[in-house]
Amino acid sequence: MRCRILHEASGRMRVHVLRSRMTPAQADILEYYLRDLPFVREVTVYERTGDAVIRYGRNAKTREQLITALSSFSYEDERALSLVPEQTGRMLNRQYEEKIVLMVVRRGLRWLLLPAPVRSALVVLQSGRFLLEGLRCLRRGKLEVPVLDAAAIGASILRGDLSTASSVMFLLTLGETLEEWTHRKSVEDLARSMALQVERVWVRRDGTEVLEDVRRVQTGECILVRTAGVIPLDGRVLDGEATVNQASMTGESVPVVRREGGYVYAGTVIEEGSLLIEVARTAGSGKYDQIVRMIEETEKLKSGTETRAFHLADRLVPWSLAGAAVTWLLTRNTLRAVAWLMVDFSCALKLSMPLAVLSAIREAGQYGITVKGGKFLEAVAEADTLVFDKTGTLTHATPKVVRIDCFGGRDETEVLRLAACLEEHYPHSVANAVVEEARMRGITHEEKHSSVQYVVAHGISSAVDGDKVIIGSYHFVFEDEGCRIPEGEEDRLAQIPAEYSQLYLAIGGELAAVISIFDPIREEAPEVVQALHELGIRNVCMMTGDNRRTAEAIAQRLPIDEFHAEVLPEDKAAYIRAKKEQGGKVLMVGDGVNDTPALSEADCGIAVSDGAAIAREVADITISADSLYQILLLRRLSMQLMERIRSNYRFIISFNAGLIALGAAGVLAPSLSALLHNTSTVAAGIHSMTDLPERPENARCLPDLTV
Numbered sequence: 001m002r003c004r005i006l007h008e009a010s011g012r013m014r015v016h017v018l019r020s021r022m023t024p025a026q027a028d029i030l031e032y033y034l035r036d037l038p039f040v041r042e043v044t045v046y047e048r049t050g051d052a053v054i055r056y057g058r059n060a061k062t063r064e065q066l067i068t069a070l071s072s073f074s075y076e077d078e079r080a081l082s083l084v085p086e087q088t089g090r091m092l093n094r095q096y097e098e099k100i101v102l103m104v105v106r107r108g109l110r111w112l113l114l115p116a117p118v119r120s121a122l123v124v125l126q127s128g129r130f131l132l133e134g135l136r137c138l139r140r141g142k143l144e145v146p147v148l149d150a151a152a153i154g155a156s157i158l159r160g161d162l163s164t165a166s167s168v169m170f171l172l173t174l175g176e177t178l179e180e181w182t183h184r185k186s187v188e189d190l191a192r193s194m195a196l197q198v199e200r201v202w203v204r205r206d207g208t209e210v211l212e213d214v215r216r217v218q219t220g221e222c223i224l225v226r227t228a229g230v231i232p233l234d235g236r237v238l239d240g241e242a243t244v245n246q247a248s249m250t251g252e253s254v255p256v257v258r259r260e261g262g263y264v265y266a267g268t269v270i271e272e273g274s275l276l277i278e279v280a281r282t283a284g285s286g287k288y289d290q291i292v293r294m295i296e297e298t299e300k301l302k303s304g305t306e307t308r309a310f311h312l313a314d315r316l317v318p319w320s321l322a323g324a325a326v327t328w329l330l331t332r333n334t335l336r337a338v339a340w341l342m343v344d345f346s347c348a349l350k351l352s353m354p355l356a357v358l359s360a361i362r363e364a365g366q367y368g369i370t371v372k373g374g375k376f377l378e379a380v381a382e383a384d385t386l387v388f389d390k391t392g393t394l395t396h397a398t399p400k401v402v403r404i405d406c407f408g409g410r411d412e413t414e415v416l417r418l419a420a421c422l423e424e425h426y427p428h429s430v431a432n433a434v435v436e437e438a439r440m441r442g443i444t445h446e447e448k449h450s451s452v453q454y455v456v457a458h459g460i461s462s463a464v465d466g467d468k469v470i471i472g473s474y475h476f477v478f479e480d481e482g483c484r485i486p487e488g489e490e491d492r493l494a495q496i497p498a499e500y501s502q503l504y505l506a507i508g509g510e511l512a513a514v515i516s517i518f519d520p521i522r523e524e525a526p527e528v529v530q531a532l533h534e535l536g537i538r539n540v541c542m543m544t545g546d547n548r549r550t551a552e553a554i555a556q557r558l559p560i561d562e563f564h565a566e567v568l569p570e571d572k573a574a575y576i577r578a579k580k581e582q583g584g585k586v587l588m589v590g591d592g593v594n595d596t597p598a599l600s601e602a603d604c605g606i607a608v609s610d611g612a613a614i615a616r617e618v619a620d621i622t623i624s625a626d627s628l629y630q631i632l633l634l635r636r637l638s639m640q641l642m643e644r645i646r647s648n649y650r651f652i653i654s655f656n657a658g659l660i661a662l663g664a665a666g667v668l669a670p671s672l673s674a675l676l677h678n679t680s681t682v683a684a685g686i687h688s689m690t691d692l693p694e695r696p697e698n699a700r701c702l703p704d705l706t707v
Contacts, residue, residue, distance in 0.1 A: 001030075001073040006051065011041075011058040015070065017050045024090045026075050032083040037069055047090070089185065096181040103177070107170055123166045127153050130169060143317045151321065152341035156670070159334050167671045168342065171678045201225070201232050202425075204276065211424070219279050226274040226425055227453075228593045228614045230267065235277040237262045242273025245617055269617040316345050320660070327664050335670060339663020342673040348652040348681040353645055356688035360641040363691055367633055368609070368624035374641075376620040379604035381638035382585045386537050386631075387576060387598065389590035390544035390554060391501070391519055392429035392608055393628075399429055399519040401437035405496055407511045408486040415513040417443050419505050422460045422471050429591065429610070430501065433517050459503075467508040473545065477504040477511070485511050498549040521554055528628040529559050535635050539584075543572050545594060572598035589631065591615055606631070640692040648684055655680050 002018040017030070027047035034043040034054060039062045042055040056066050073080065110119060134150025137143070149172060156165035202224040203212045209224060214232045217223060222238060225231050231244070243255040246268045255271050258264055264277060324340035331337070357374035364371050371377060388394050404412050420438035423431035453461045459472015461481075470481055477483045483506040485493055493514065496502065500516040522528075529540050542563040544551050551565035564575070572588070576598055579586045588595070588602035591611025596618045599605030607619030616622050623630040659676055662668040668676070 001070060001075075003052075003070055011055055013054045013056070013063075013066065015052050015054070017052070019050065022047045022050045024094060028084050028088045028090055029075050029080050030073065032088075033073055033077070033080040034069070036083050037066070039065055047094075092181075092184060096177065100174070100177060100181075103170075103174060119166075120162050123162045123169070124157065126169055127157060127165060130172070143321065145317060148317060148320055148341050151324070152338055152670070152674075155334060155338050155341065164338075164669075164671045168674045171674050174678070217279055219281065221279050223277050223279060224274065225270055225277065227270055227272050230269050230614075230617070231264050231275075231277065232266055233277070233279045234266050234281040235264060235279045237264060237275050238278050239276040240274045242275050243271045245269045245271050245614065269614045271614060323660070323664070333666070336664050336666055338670045339668065339673050340660055342663065342670045343656050343659045343677045345652060345656050348656070348677075348684045349649065351681060352648045352652065352684040352688040355685050356641060356644050356648060359689045360637060360644075360692060364634065364637055367630060369630055369634055369637075370609075370622040372620050376604045377638040377641055379585060380587060380621070380634055381642045383587045383603065383635075384537060385539040385541070385579050385584045385586045386532060387541045387543055387572070387586065387588045387602070388560075389572075389588075389592065389595050389598075390542055390546060390551065392591040392611055393589050394525050394542060394554065394558065395519040395521050396429075398436075399433045399501070399517045401433055401515055402500060402518040403496075403516045405492065405514045405516070407489050407492070407513060410507075410512045412513075413441070413443060415505055416441065416515075418464065418469065418507075419471055419503070419513070419515060422462055422469065425460070430503065430517055430519075434503065434515060464507070469505070469507050471503055471505045474502065474504055474547075477506050481506065481509075483509050483511055498547060499553055501546055501550060519550075521557055522628055524628050526558055528632060531632050532635065533559070535632070535639070537635075539579075541575070543567050543575065543598075569594045569597045573601040576601045590619075606634075637692055644688070644692065648688060652680075652684060 003015045004018060005013060006016050007014040022045075024047050027045040030052060031043055031045040034040050034045075034052065037056075039057045040054060041057070043052060045052045054066065056062050110122070114122070130146070130153050131150045133146040134148075134154075137146045149168075153165050153168055156162070156168065200211050201214045201217060202209045203217060204210075204222045204224055217233060223233065223235070225242075227242075237258055237260055239260055241257065241259040244258050244264060245255045246265065258275060263280075264275065266281075320340050320343075324337045327340060328334065328337035354374075357377065360377060361371045361374075391399070404416060406412050406415055416434070416438050420435045420443065423434040459470055459476040461468065461470045463469060470477060470483070483504075489511075493511070496514055496516060501519050503515040503517065504511065505513040505515065532540060539562070540560045542551065542555060542558070542560050544554075544563075544565055545567055546565060548565040551563055555563040564571070567575075572590075572595065576586050576588060580601075580603065586602045587604050587606060588598045589606045589608070590596075590599055591608035593614055595607075595611075595615055599607060599615060599618045599620075604621060605619040606621045606623060607615040609616065609622050609624045621634065623634065656677060659668065659673050663670065663673045
């Protein structure tokens with residue numbers, strides 16, 4: 001690409017692309033290409049001028065690398081094209097910028113070029129839309145904002161003040177356009193942050209299963225998805241039967257059955273069963289639109305604070321009409337009466353409240369926190385009880401295998417190979433530990449078992465060389481499956497340290513190995529639990545299916561209020577249900593398939609991103625697995641959001657009430673009241689889109705835990 005350096009400073013360069021015209025699509029390709037360079041910190045491309053402003057590392061070598069990258073860039077480069085997301089927001093911004101400029105220019109030309117009678121006729125014609133909207137509200141028996149708008153415009157026309165009527169209609173239309181723009185921009189910004197991440201998927205090729213990057217899967221290839229797995233691509237079912245949770249697509253929580261000949265969609269989750277799917281659409285096809293629809297649906301999940309503010313705004317409309325009537329009766333001054341009609345409370349409330357929520361959700365996304373609706377942020381802000389699962393949440397998401405005890409003369413390498421072969425099919429931290437241990441030992445574990453069955457909260461069952469193979473908890477292996485301990489080795493089993501978490505592997509009904517897993521507590525866990533208490537969480541509880549000795553050892557190192565060990569999924573859900581019946585607001589943090597009933601039961605379920613796909617699907621909020629400090633950030637952000645909503649409410653009510661009072665007193669003309677009202681509406685919306693009060697960049701540093 002040919003370009004010219006326009007300006008240069010230390011670590012900053014402005015270049016101009018030497019071509020006659022740059023399209024928005026080309027600007028996106030160049031911007032995302034430059035963003036992907038490891039030494040580039042920030043870049044903005046302006047398609048109208050063909051300029052790019054680039055900030056990069058401050059050294060001569062980096063400058064030369066940047067110049068080389070610019071000279072070798074091509075708009076046709078496949079790698080550069082692959083970096084551009086499905087939607088970038090550039091076309092949206094350009095569309096609304098042009099729309100607003102056209103509105104202003106059209107209005108100016110009309111007043112400059114058209115004679116007064118023609119302008120008057122156009123004003124009367126334009127008023128028809130607003131008057132009809134007001135009449136429709138009255139026909140439905142509702143006194144809402146369109147009635148106020150229609151009354152203000154109609155009163156101005158009747159008294160012959162067409163200039164005021166025209167100004168009011170222009171400001172209303174401009175305000176609607178700005179509201180639509182800011183709303184769509186917020187939704188699109190959030191959608192981009194929530195776009196499905198690249199995952200790996202099992203692909204069946206030449207009769208064998210291969211774990212493949214989903215981006216490399218081609219249309220027509222066959223993928224295999226099992227219990228608790230996310231379906232990453234749209235496709236047709238070739239074999240198998242499963243119940244599929246399609247809440248992300250349809251909003252319905254009841255799973256549907258899919259079998260041979262059925263169609264499944266990307267982003268849905270298999271609750272039970274397995275499916276062999278022929279891929280119909282590759283990664284990226286239609287996912288963005290699905291996410292946008294999901295966001296628009298979750299906006300219906302408004303917080304109680306939002307809902308109350310909305311209802312109050314609508315209830316104030318009759319009072320505005322009554323105020324206009326009383327003012328006219330007392331003063332016989334139409335201008336003062338119209339002042340009541342030029343200002344309403346609903347516009348600002350109905351713009352700023354959703355934008356505040358969308359902005360908070362977007363901001364949470366910048367910290368690796370995905371939120372599905374304002375209702376759940378309010379639940380986090382108001383919660384008094386928090387329930388933790390242990391493994392992968394209070395403990396590290398990367399536990400390690402510390403010892404393997406073999407039974408029945410089995411070889412350690414072979415039992416680990418078999419265990420890894422089974423466990424790699426299910427995304428859980430303990431399963432990942434087994435797979436990682438095999439990898440570190442250089443043990444390959446090709447697929448040699450038949451179909452795999454996952455028994456929720458218990459373990460995995462399969463068959464190898466005609467023998468039934470199971471791996472899972474003590475309860476599953478010995479009590480549910482009735483496996484036996486090899487004769488004479490009972491004492492060896494009893495001597496295995498109980499402070500570790502254990503996985504039991506049985507082959508042909510006989511214990512083959514016990515894999516001990518060290519699941520260390522997170523370093524930040526004690527500080528986080530203490531800080532949660534300081535932020536108003538009165539009861540912090542740990543619930544785990546692990547043995548009591550292991551759970552007790554963890555609980556003694558944490559300032560938690562209570563813990564429960566050896567619990568089943570339904571026990572966790574029952575505990576949360578009981579707390580809610582006592583009037584509490586309960587949060588649940590978990591990462592496994594066995595946590596899904598509790599995640600569903602809680603006022604807000606919080607899943608860990610590295611956990612099971614179905615847990616992320618069921619949960620209302622997802623946090624990354626990097627640090628528990630994200631829970632503190634989430635709590636703090638939620639509390640600040642609720643305060644912003646209340647603050648917006650107070651400002652909007654007081655400011656607009658002041659405008660009405662000044663207008664009724666004759667201090668402000670109706671057109672000026674309308675201008676100030678619309679300006680304050682847009683200002684409130686813009687303020688709602690800003691980041692919440694500053695928090696430390698490093699989540700580990702939380703010196704001030706108050707809102």
